[in-house]
Amino acid sequence: MEKRYVDRRGVVLTVLATGLMILIAIFAMLPFAFMFLSSLKPGQEMLRNGLSLTFEPGISSFSNYAALNTYRDGIYWCWYRSSAVIMIMQTAVGLFFGSLVGYGLAMYDFKGKNLIFTIVLIVMMMPFEILILPLYRMLIRAKLTDSYFGVIMPYLVPPFMVFFFRQYVTGLPKELLEAGRIDGCTDYGVFFKIMVPIMIPAFGAMTILSCMNSWNNLLWPLIVLSTNEKFTIPIGMGTTITPYGNAFDVLMPGAVMAVVPIVVIYLFAQKTFIAGLTSGSVKG
Numbered sequence: 380m381e382k383r384y385v386d387r388r389g390v391v392l393t394v395l396a397t398g399l400m401i402l403i404a405i406f407a408m409l410p411f412a413f414m415f416l417s418s419l420k421p422g423q424e425m426l427r428n429g430l431s432l433t434f435e436p437g438i439s440s441f442s443n444y445a446a447l448n449t450y451r452d453g454i455y456w457c458w459y460r461s462s463a464v465i466m467i468m469q470t471a472v473g474l475f476f477g478s479l480v481g482y483g484l485a486m487y488d489f490k491g492k493n494l495i496f497t498i499v500l501i502v503m504m505m506p507f508e509i510l511i512l513p514l515y516r517m518l519i520r521a522k523l524t525d526s527y528f529g530v531i532m533p534y535l536v537p538p539f540m541v542f543f544f545r546q547y548v549t550g551l552p553k554e555l556l557e558a559g560r561i562d563g564c565t566d567y568g569v570f571f572k573i574m575v576p577i578m579i580p581a582f583g584a585m586t587i588l589s590c591m592n593s594w595n596n597l598l599w600p601l602i603v604l605s606t607n608e609k610f611t612i613p614i615g616m617g618t619t620i621t622p623y624g625n626a627f628d629v630l631m632p633g634a635v636m637a638v639v640p641i642v643v644i645y646l647f648a649q650k651t652f653i654a655g656l657t658s659g660s661v662k663g
Contacts, residue, residue: 411638418443418635422627443632450629457608458615461527463640465600465611466593469531473589474582476536481544482570482578486556496545503538507599515602529603530611534593540585547581548574583651590644594637612637 412432417425419439447455484496514533515524523529551574559569575582597613604610610618616633619626 414631415635418631422625422630425627425631443628444636446628447632447636450626454607455615455629455633458610458612459636461604461609462594462611462613462637465527465530466590466640468527469534469593470586470589472531473534473537473540474585477540477585478544478575478578478582479570480536481541481546482548482574484541484545485548485551486553499538499541499545503542507533511599511602518603524603525605525609526603527609530596530600531593533599534589537589540589543585544578544581547578551577580651583648587641587645587648591641594641 409432416432416434416439419441420435421438421443424438447453484492484499510533518524518529518532523532555573555577556569559573564572595613596611597617600611601614604614607615607618612633616630616637619630619633
């Protein structure tokens with residue numbers, strides 16, 4: 380009897396937890412549903428009735444998505460390309476240097492190691508807004524304003540990536556480093572041939588987070604970039620709302636299209652993303 384009671388209690392808790400997760404998922408998806416359904420309607424309709432979950436066949440169509448190609452001579456796709464280029468560059472460079480530094484702090488013993496890690500933690504705790512002025516002065520002196528490299532420069536060695544990779548590698552046995560040296564590998568050979576395949580879950584997790592941060596970043600690109608064609612999507616979409624008129628016909632479908640890359644990246648890397656976050660939290 381006691382075993383049956385425990386089994387029933389487990390089933391009830393599972394059902395309640397599943398129902399709660401479904402409700403949370405529905406609430407999380409509501410903004411996307413509002414956005415998608417509104418993107419199918421004329422901009423005047425949204426101004427008149429606001430956002431709604433009603434689908435009206437008489438006025439709903441995909442013509443707004445076609446308008447993205449003609450809006451200001453296709454400027455939307457220039458914003459899209461700029462966001463994609465910055466995201467790819469920032470993620471690739473950040474993963475490379477962040478993993479190297481994190482790996483070095485975890486695997487090697489050297490003078491000043493704890494000081495460097497402390498500095499990484501301090502930088503993580505500092506609001507980015509405090510660093511904007513000195514960073515911008517550096518860009519002016521280096522003549523990197525209004526450039527893609529100027530946007531990604533503060534993220535060349537992301538402190539959070541250094542911290543995450545350091546915590547992940549700390550849980551790996553140092554015997555792997557010694558075994559690689561015995562086999563004749565250099566330190567870089569050990570990292571790229573032995574450690575990188577083991578660190579795939581960490582790379583997957585950091586790839587998704589870095590892509591999201593880069594794709595949604597508004598403040599720093601807004602300060603650095605000044606050419607309309609180089610604007611990223613968050614900046615460009617902001618220019619569709621002006622005191623002289625709001626281009627809701629472009630704003631809503633543009634917002635829907637902006638979600639697509641992150642969703643695709645997550646679908647391809649969700650397993651490594653979950654494994655990386657779980658391993659990083661346990662092994663740290």
